[in-house]
Amino acid sequence: MTDSPPTGYANETEIDSSSAALKRLRAALNTVLFGQEELIDLVIVGLLSRGHLLLEGLPGLGKTELVKGLSRALQLDASRVQFTPDLLPGDITGNPILQEEGGRRQFVFQPGPLFANLVLADEINRASPKTQSALLEAMQERRVTVMGESHALPDPFFVIATQNPIELEGTYPLPEAQLDRFLFKLEVHRNEVDVLQRIVLQREIGVEPQVDPTLDREGLLALCAVSRRIHLPEVVANYIARLVDATHPGRSTASDGVRFGASPRAALALAATSKARALLGGRMNASFEDVAAVAVPVLQHRLVLDYRAKIEGRTPAQVVRDLLESVPAQDRDLPSTLVAAR
Amino acid sequence: MDSQRQAYWNRQAGRVARIHNFAWWLAAFLNSALFVCLAFACAVLVFRRSGFVPPALWAIFGSLLVICGAAALWRARSHRFSRRDALVQLDVQMKLHNRLTAAAAGVGDYPPERPVDHGVAWRWRRIFGPLAGGVALILTAIWIPLGSQVASTGSVEIPPALAQVETWIERLEEEKLVDSQKLEETRAKLEALINRPQEEWYGHEGLEAAAHLREQTAQSIQSLQRDMQTAMSALAALQEFGETLSPSAIENIDRALAEAIQGLELGTLPLDKDLLANLKSVDARNLRTLTPEQLEAMQRRLKEGTGVCQTCVGVCVGEGEFAMADPDGPFFRISRGPGSVPLSLNAERTELGSTEVEGIGTGDLSRALPGEVAGLATGEHEVDESAYRGPVAAGAVGSTGEGGDAVWSNSLTPAERETLQKFFQ
Secondary structure (H helix, E strand, C coil), rough: CCCCCCCCCCHHHHHHHHHHHHHHHHHHHEEEECHHHHHHHHHHHHHCCCEEEEEECCCCCCCCHHHHHHHHHHHCCEEEEEEECCCCCCHEEEEEEEEEECEEEEEEEEEECCCCEEEEEHHHCCCCCHHHHHHHHHEEEEEHEEECCCCCECCCCCEEEEEEECCCCCCCCCCHHCCCCCCCEEEEEECCCHHHHHHHHHCECCCCCCCCCCHHHHHHHHHHHHHHHCCCCHHHHHHHHHHHHHHCCCCCHHCCCEECCHHHHHHHHHHHHHHHHHCCCCCECHHHHHHHHHHHHHHHCEEEEEEEEEEECCCCHHHHHHHHHCCCCCCCCCCEEEEEEC | CCCHHHHHHHHHHHEEEEEHHHHHHHHHHHHHHHHHHHHHHHHHHHHHHHCCCCCCHHHHHHHHHHHHHHHHHHHHHCCCHHHHHHHHHHHHCCCCCCHHHHHHCCCCCCCCCCCCCCEEEEEEHHHHHHHHHHHHHHHHHHHHHCCHHHCCCCCCCCHHHHHHHHHHHHHHHHHHHHHHHHHHHHHHHHHHHCCCHHHHCCCCHHHHHHHHHHHHHHHHHHHHHHHHHHHHHHHHHHHHCCCCCCHHHHHHHHHHHHHHHHEEEEEECCCCCCHHHHCCCCCCCCCCCCCCCHHHHHHHHHHHHHHHHHHHCCCCECCEEEECCCCCCCHCCCCCCCCCCCCCCCCCCCCCCCCCCCCCCCCCCHCCCCCCCCCCCCCCCCCCCCCCCCCCCCCCCCCCCCCCCCCHHCCHHHHHHHHHHHCCC
């Protein structure tokens, strides 16, 4: 894998084969989690963009099942950490253990649960800020430093963190600067009656669903590479830039009540996820529609609202939806003699 | 196949671009065209008022429109809608996932041909509003009746005072009663007033001047009439009692006749020269110089002249007093009122006949205005002097209240209270 910008756009053959593989992955995950097609698509888009995901939802909605199914379908090493207030940074990064080898004592690094391709950080907001920052640093740097020695994390490395929107007493809500490191913040909603009925009929407590492996580590990395080579037209990049700029106070009417807007990292995230979504859809280029589809999960956790907006009950997701309404895809004014037809 | 699709979508994009570019040009042109129409309408009005509209005005108007069109083209240049913009517009409108944009950049194929939705519609009211406004302005400027045209129809009558003076002059000229040279001077004054702009005829100054001329002329005619009556009376006395009159009476008659002749000669409107010469030839002391027929003829002529004056300004009923010949005539029709109300105070107050003074009370004293009489009563105040009121402390507070009392409800606006309630919900 290279970090330099890709040269040359993905061709039709690559896109067709990638799209077929992704459809198989999507089908496999749909057998794990019923009625959450949109969530599954966004999770796949997040993986293709090599980003970390923050899932928010009530307990029992299938967040952990989704991660487990993902690890099986992708044949990746997975680990799960239940975050608690007394969890220490060393508990997740690993600790040096004093060992005697050949009559000589030395510290040997014992890797922690972070050393896996897919890490499920359950209830991340229950850990102390110190532990949270250790995780978030690892997410950003993709390496862990213990006692002055750096240890690279496996590639690919994805963190899927969860947090509950209830029972917030005694928790440590993630600061905005740390939330910015998550590519997506996805909300897991409750299921409809017909989906619940399907779950009751096809699932049993204590029995994990069978998931067929559809991809391996190399296959996933190849898909990520193809995703990076999806064409992003200049007009779409301009739309992303205008959208992110409009999140700042005073830059648009929709940003009323926003205290701090989104960062350039948000713009990069929008571009990467738009390309990944285009690949998932089997298209050769990212589009305005792709940007609009990923705007809410990319931007909603990066906006800080002021107290007035909070009291009025506005949510960041609403602000983003208003932004999508107020910022036109094409940055051209209409003359007074023309009107946009519906 | 792909080149065919490319040609199709490029054709459609060109069409969309042309629509947008023409719309921008039209938006810029309509504003300036409306301004040109307004200026042209003003020019038409000005030329029509002067009585001649040059045909070149239309050519200038056309040229200005052409210049406006060129200027609009220049201004619309900054909003130029390119073919690339049009492809993006089609992508957005037809939800093509930017396939046209990507294909134009060499990534992927053009989508299959399909009917195109341009995504815009003409705003007809914005287009035809200025056009209709401009045409309406020009038509109004061409057809609206102007003040000068109204005046040229002659429907405005000259002020009654001037008309009356004109009638008098014509009558005096017809009867050859007055010296023609002096009559011409009066006529010149009259014509000077008539020749003023018609809009000023009924202005304050115009009416004032007309009234003054009429009054001056009337006084001259009255003076002429009075002198002629005096002369006529003197001649009648001489004719009837000439032989029997005492020398002193003849002296008096001769003096009166001389004064009358002087008045008739030196007045503003002097008597006709021939008639005046005849009068001057009369010698009261020697009546034999004139035959009775000559005296009678002279009296008849003076009587006719008096009658003419009488028909003009009325009958002389005494020294300086005249009864008007026609009280319902135009002389009386227009009046500007009796004048200003005298601003003088009477020594005694005006008695309105009121017999009883009654006070106006108001039941609600809280609504009484400062200075308003709230009620009238006679008698003493009913104060219970024996009642003990106790010591009165200044600055006492009626209710100290408890901590937090009423502060909550009074310090929040309804909007703030609603917001807080929503927050705690």
